[in-house]
Amino acid sequence: MTRVFNFSAGPAALPEPVLHQAAEEMLDWNGSGMSVMEMSHRGKEFMAIHAQAQADFAELVGLPANYKLLFLQGGGIGQNAIVPMNLLRGKTGIDFINTGSWATKSIKEAKKYATVNVAASSEAERFTRIPPRDTWQLDPNAAYVHICSNETIGGVEYHWVPDTGNVPLVTDMSSSILSRPIEVSRYGLIFAGAQKNMGPSGLTVVIVRDDLLGDALPITPSAFDFKQQADADSMLNTPPTYAIYIAGLVFKWLKAQGGLTAMEQRNRRKAALLYDLLDATPFYTNPVAREDRSLMNVPFTLRDDRLNEPFLKGAEERGMRQLKGHSSVGGMRASIYNAMSVEGVQALADYMKEFAARHG
Ligand SMILES: *Cc1c(COP(=O)(O)O)cnc(C)c1O
Numbered sequence: 001m002t003r004v005f006n007f008s009a010g011p012a013a014l015p016e017p018v019l020h021q022a023a024e025e026m027l028d029w030n031g032s033g034m035s036v037m038e039m040s041h042r043g044k045e046f047m048a049i050h051a052q053a054q055a056d057f058a059e060l061v062g063l064p065a066n067y068k069l070l071f072l073q074g075g076g077i078g079q080n081a082i083v084p085m086n087l088l089r090g091k092t093g094i095d096f097i098n099t100g101s102w103a104t105k106s107i108k109e110a111k112k113y114a115t116v117n118v119a120a121s122s123e124a125e126r127f128t129r130i131p132p133r134d135t136w137q138l139d140p141n142a143a144y145v146h147i148c149s150n151e152t153i154g155g156v157e158y159h160w161v162p163d164t165g166n167v168p169l170v171t172d173m174s175s176s177i178l179s180r181p182i183e184v185s186r187y188g189l190i191f192a193g194a195q196k197n198m199g200p201s202g203l204t205v206v207i208v209r210d211d212l213l214g215d216a217l218p219i220t221p222s223a224f225d226f227k228q229q230a231d232a233d234s235m236l237n238t239p240p241t242y243a244i245y246i247a248g249l250v251f252k253w254l255k256a257q258g259g260l261t262a263m264e265q266r267n268r269r270k271a272a273l274l275y276d277l278l279d280a281t282p283f284y285t286n287p288v289a290r291e292d293r294s295l296m297n298v299p300f301t302l303r304d305d306r307l308n309e310p311f312l313k314g315a316e317e318r319g320m321r322q323l324k325g326h327s328s329v330g331g332m333r334a335s336i337y338n339a340m341s342v343e344g345v346q347a348l349a350d351y352m353k354e355f356a357a358r359h360g
Contacts, residue, residue: 005344008322009152009297009335010175011195018249036245041238050239053248057205060251060260061182068213068230070206073223073240076102076174076193079204080109082224083146083170083189088114089215091143095119095167097136100127100151101328102172110146113217117142127154129289133162144168144188150176150294152196153326155286155333157294161186168212176296177205178254179338180264188212197296197337199247202240254338263338264295270336270345271295277349283356301331307359308332318351320344 006013029036032045039046054069063069074082084094094114096107098121110116119138120131138145145164150157152175161183162169168188177192184190189208195201206226213227222228223237257263275293278286278300286293286300302311308324311332315323325331336345 002319005320005340005347006322007320007334007336007340007344007348009196009326009333010193011201012197012335012337013339014199014246015250015253015339018246018253021249022246037242039241041235041241046241046245049241049245049248050234053244053251056248056251056255060178060254061184061207063207064185066210067184068206068208068210068226070208070226070229071234071239071244072204072206072229073202073237074204075201076172076191076204077105077109078224079172079191079206080106081112082220082226083191084110084113084143085220085224086216086226087168087170087189087212088143088217089212091141093117093139093142095136095138095142095145095164097121097131097145097147097162098123098127099130099148099156100154101326102151102153102174103146103148106146106148106172114143119145122156126287127151127156128287128292130156130158130292133160136162138164138167140165140167142167144170146170146172148172150174150296152297152335153299153328153333155288155294155297155299156292157296159291168209175335175337176294178260178263179267179296181260194243194247196335197339199250200243203243203247250339266342267295267336267338270340270342271298273342273345273349274298274300274334274336274352277352281353281356281360283360284352296337297333297335299325299329299331299333301325303360305330307355310359311355314355315348315351318347320348320351323348 092115095117120136122129122131149171170189173190173192175196191206194203216225278284283303284300323332325333
């Protein structure tokens with residue numbers, strides 16, 4: 001068996017030890033005689049898996065006591081509707097910072113439920129940077145301020161937590177959660193789909209400050225009412241049991257790696273291998289402002305678009321997959337989440353150097 005270096009933006013690579021353990025336990029989890037997929041979510045076996053995954057996640061991020069951790073379904077796109085339904089709390093407006101494709105999607109969805117104020121946008125700069133905080137036109141009466149911590153397509157990431165005063169800060173952390181330590185107490189709510197950096201698709205993690213709970217719009221589906229789910233320990237409906245189990249194994253793996261501080265160091269090293277190369281040769285270009293470059297998603301273009309196909313073909317021959325950029329930006333994109341090894345990124349950097357020398 002040969003495993004490829006998988007640079008997919010999501011669903012993305014998982015740590016190999018996690019996949020091995022899941023394979024070993026597939027037919028018989030821990031002497032239960034059942035696969036985790038076959039267990040009742042209310043049985044003692046799965047309840048233990050669920051509780052352990054919650055505890056390990058809470059430990060990894062240092063979850064403060066006044067926050068609830070929810071394991072839901074619906075994905076990041078679901079949260080674009082679910083968050084406004086839950087967090088308007090009698091207010092009518094939401095402030096958004098538009099930094100690219102994912103923030104744009106969130107804005108469009110929120111307009112169904114609220115008055116949207118785009119308090120700052122980098123659209124005029126083709127989303128190549130985070131708008132500086134002193135340019136934001138925030139509304140002090142907004143229900144909350146929404147940001148996207150890491151734009152998965154554009155490769156733009158916040159390397160600072162914005163201060164929004166008394167107005168809660170909400171972030172879509174789908175593609176950067178657990179890639180580095182998180183100052184949870186700076187946020188009112190954090191949401192993330194699991195399939196980039198935590199596990200399989202199907203699980204959506206929500207971290208919410210408890211004073212924001214309990215005033216959802218009456219139309220809010222019960223399965224997506226944060227208060228009802230918090231009261232039911234995320235078991236108001238059947239949770240995505242197998243995805244929670246795999247994510248739980250990933251949390252254990254992260255702890256064994258040294259936790260989020262160690263992950264950040266490794267992720268910085270990986271990203272630097274690519275950005276240093278992109279900056280060193282005019283053959284490749286990354287358009288993002290240096291201080292806002294993503295540690296997780298590295299988009300780049302080649303000097304000549306006609307070289308894209310040969311580049312991808314050569315990469316494939318060397319066991320590197322899913323490097324083709326998103327159709328909206330073209331070129332290439334290397335997604336280098338936690339599960340991507342330094343070795344994999346080094347292999348890509350070596351290949352890029354070689355390709356540039358051959359075609360430069
Ligand atoms: C992938 C992604 C999403 C969408 O997640 P779905 O599970 O498809 O709903 C939302 N936001 C960001 C930043 C993402 O990277």
